Amino acid sequence: MVDFKSMSTEELERLIEEARKELASRRENKLVLYTHHCKNESRYHLSKYKHWAKRIIGVDITKTNGYAFQGDFLNVREEHKLPVGSIVVEVCGDDITAYELTESGKKEFATAKRRSMSALIEAVAKKF
16 A cells, blocks of 8 residues: 655655556547547637637646646647547636546536636536
């Protein structure tokens, strides 16, 4: 059994990163199709409201906005094949939603407004 209390913060972060990589390597075989909720909306809708999506690989819980999410941006107008178990955060206007990708598609697990996202950031961090 590992004694986490005796480990430094850096050692714990390294251990978490190694565990994430191992989990990712086990999930990489299964891909699922991801599309942004607004993918097929009109050009007017897509340009009038703020839209973005990001595949999350880490979370900085000290931040209270979208900069808390570490990962790769996804084009909201395209389809993406991502590994099962991936966490994706997407924005449409003032709404922000977090999804976990399952074999049957995306499963919402948290939602918030862009200007009050602390609870959503915490919910995403718990998935790691």
